[in-house]
Amino acid sequence: xxxxxxxxxxxxxxxxxxxxxxxxxxxxLVQLAVNSGFxxxxxxxxLIHYNEALVGQALHKLVQQGIPRKSLFLxxxxxPVSGQDHRTPYDPIAPITQQVEQSFQSSLxxxxxxxxxxYVLHGPYARHGLGKxxxxxxxxxETLYQSGQTKMIGISNVTAEQLRILCEKxxxxxxxxxxxxxxxxxxxxxxxxxxxxxxxxxxGFSLLTANPEVIRDPGVGKIxxxxxxxxxxxxxxFAQQIGMLPLTGTTNLQHxxxxxxxxxxxxxxxxxxxxxxxxxxL
Numbered sequence: 001x002x003x004x005x006x007x008x009x010x011x012x013x014x015x016x017x018x019x020x021x022x023x024x025x026x027x028x029l030v031q032l033a034v035n036s037g038f039x040x041x042x043x044x045x046x047l048i049h050y051n052e053a054l055v056g057q058a059l060h061k062l063v064q065q066g067i068p069r070k071s072l073f074l075x076x077x078x079x080p081v082s083g084q085d086h087r088t089p090y091d092p093i094a095p096i097t098q099q100v101e102q103s104f105q106s107s108l109x110x111x112x113x114x115x116x117x118x119y120v121l122h123g124p125y126a127r128h129g130l131g132k133x134x135x136x137x138x139x140x141x142e143t144l145y146q147s148g149q150t151k152m153i154g155i156s157n158v159t160a161e162q163l164r165i166l167c168e169k170x171x172x173x174x175x176x177x178x179x180x181x182x183x184x185x186x187x188x189x190x191x192x193x194x195x196x197x198x199x200x201x202x203x204g205f206s207l208l209t210a211n212p213e214v215i216r217d218p219g220v221g222k223i224x225x226x227x228x229x230x231x232x233x234x235x236x237x238f239a240q241q242i243g244m245l246p247l248t249g250t251t252n253l254q255h256x257x258x259x260x261x262x263x264x265x266x267x268x269x270x271x272x273x274x275x276x277x278x279x280x281x282l
Contacts, residue, residue, distance in 0.1 A: 001013050001014060001015060001037065001039060001260065001263070002014040002240075002263055004201050004245055006152055006175040006176070006199065006200070006201055007175060007198070007199030007200070008152065008175055010117070010151050010152055010175070012040060012073050012117070012118075012201060012245065013038070013039045013040040013073055014240060014245060014263075015038065015040065015236070015240075015245070015246060015248070015259065015260065015262075016038070016040040016041070016042050016073075016075070016203065016245060016246070016247045016248075017030070017033040017034075017038040017040065017041050017042065017247070017248060017249070017256075018042045018205060018247040018248065018249040019041065019042060019043045019050055019051075019055055019249070020043075020044070020049045020050055020249060021049055021249070022050075022051065022054075022249075022251070023051065024051070024054070025251065026050075026051040026054035026055060026058070027051075027054040027055070027057050027058040027061075028058070029251055030054075030055050030058035030059065030062075031058045031061060031062060032253060032256065033256055034058075034059075034062050034067060034072070035062075036253065036256040036257055036260060037256075037257075037260045038256070038260065039071060039072055039073060040072075040073035040074075040075070041055060041059075041072065041073070041074055041075065042075045042076075042178075042203075042247060043055045043074075043075070043076045043077075043111075044076055044077035044079055044120075044122055045076060045077065045078065045079060045089045045103050045106055045107045045110065046077070046079040046083060046084060046089075046122065047084075047085065047087045047089075048083070048084065048085050052076060052107060052110040052111060053110040055110070055111060056109075056110045056111040056112040056113070057112075059072065059074070059111060059112060059113070060112045069113060072117075073117045073118070074111060074113060074116055074117050074118070075116070075117060075118035075119070075120060075176070076107045076111065076116060076118075076119065076120070077119070077120040077121070077122040077156060078099075078100050078103045078104065078119070078120070078121055078122060078137065078141075079103075079122040079123075080099075080122065080123070080125055080133070080137075081099075082125070083122055083123065089102070089103050089106045089107075090102035090103045090106065095136075096133055096136040096137055096140070097136055097139070097140045100137055100140040100141065100144075101140060104116075104119065104144060104149070104150075107119075108149075115148070115149055115150065115151070116149065116150040116151070117150070117151050117152065118150065118151065118152045118153070118154060118175070118176050119141060119144060119145075119150040119152075119153050119154070120153070120154040120155060120156050120176060120178060121134070121137050121138065121141065121153075121154070121155045121156065122156050122157065123155075123156055123157035123158070124155070124157070124158060124162055125137075126162075128159075128161065128162075129161065129162065129165060130162055130165050130166060134162075138155075138166070138170055139171075141153040141172075142170070142171055142172045145172055146172070152175035152176055153172065153174060153175060153176070154174045154175055154176025154177060154178065154200075154201075155174050155176070155177060155178075156177070156178040156179065157178075157179060157180070158177060158179065158191070159191070160190040160191045160194060163177060163191055163194050163195075164194055167194065167198050167200075173198060173200070174200055175200060175201060176200065176201050176203060177191060177195050177200055177201070177202050177203065178203040178204075178205060178247075179191055179202070179203070179204065179205070180204075180205055180206045180210055181204035181205065181206065181207055181210060181211075181239075181244070182210050182211065183210075183211045183213070183214050183275075183278055183279050184211075184279045185279075186276075186279060187204075187239075187242070187244075187276065188202075188204070192242070192243070192244065196243060201245055202243065202244050202245065203244070203245045203246075203247060204239050204244045204245070204246050204247065205246075205247040205249075207235055207236065207239055207246055207247070208232055208235060208248075211235065214231070214235060214275075214278055215231045215232065215235070216231075217231075217278060219274055219278070220234055220235070220275070220278070223267065223271050223274075223275075227265040227267075228265075229258060229261075229262070229265070230258065232255070232258075232259075233258050233259060233261075233262045234267070234275075235275075236248065236259055236262050237262040237263075237265065237266075237267055238267060238271075238272065238275045240262065240263075241266065241267055241272060242272070242276070
């Protein structure tokens, strides 16, 4: 699998397996994904949508099977209280710095590792701009990064305005941005352009679930027919070719194999242009 490289010279596999909404199947699916060839795993310390501990159990089994921890890229997130239910993995009334530290240590325990490859703020506290809480979280993430406990830090569910402020004012700007990506919103073009200018890796999630019209588009079907795959893989390959790192959350073994095979074909400039502008025809 090809890799992308962050501005701080850390390689990351060019396709990532996402573990949201897998519930009790999380561990089995992580093992299936890694055994299929995925080497980057995304999770979060948030029991509403993820089961981080089951990811860790799966990784422990994989290491026992001979897949070394250093060959895997492991990313998890700090989720603020507003994104948690009663099973908050830290003291919800503690100062925010302590919340992040407690959540981070909890993640290390869940994932049965002594370091992370990427640690991400799950989403800003403020809807516009960045508030005091956001800066307190970010300062703690910077400390974790500078201590070597995580190789990179990032932010998810962020607007272009927020990302621009963070890149301008942070002591350590993010290496990762992870956003939901809609064709109708130009595939998050403004955020992606900031990422490109700053050397930040853009991870796109919900590329399929957020874009059902694209999957059904006849033009995309023709592209899929030309390259001998499905529209799903066309979208993932398009994402890679515009510089995005796509996430897939498929639970289907055949789809995992098909997703990992997308680097065998390239989309033409005309096809890329069609997909970039497809929003106008939806």
